[in-house]
Amino acid sequence: MPREDHATGRMRLLASALRVWTLLACVGRRQWATDGAQLAGLSAGNPQRDTDRPTAERLLEAFQDITRTIIQGPQQTHRRMRALSPLQQRVLEIVGLSSALYTRRCTVFSEPP
Numbered sequence: 001m002p003r004e005d006h007a008t009g010r011m012r013l014l015a016s017a018l019r020v021w022t023l024l025a026c027v028g029r030r031q032w033a034t035d036g037a038q039l040a041g042l043s044a045g046n047p048q049r050d051t052d053r054p055t056a057e058r059l060l061e062a063f064q065d066i067t068r069t070i071i072q073g074p075q076q077t078h079r080r081m082r083a084l085s086p087l088q089q090r091v092l093e094i095v096g097l098s099s100a101l102y103t104r105r106c107t108v109f110s111e112p113p
Helices: 004-035 056-061 086-094
Strands: 068-072 077-082 107-109
Touching (some): 004 056
Antiparallel strands (some): 068 077
């Protein structure tokens, strides 16, 4: 039998996720409309196709290939992440986030594919 506080926590988490999802879509579309820019690489069926009305789902899918490796040694833990692709950097720029949020979390390694 689920505990009531667990159910409440899950509902709050889902509500927060929905707010972020909606905000991401609104900010992305507003910025795209302001810039008048088009971006290729967000269309699953045709990566060369430009879009000027990105969905939150497509924006988030641009980050699906991010990998993080944690190497735990006896005295130190190393965290490494793959470098952001130009598409990922552009998406962060459009939604008003700095790529420094990504790079300061751990060491960035290798070039994006």
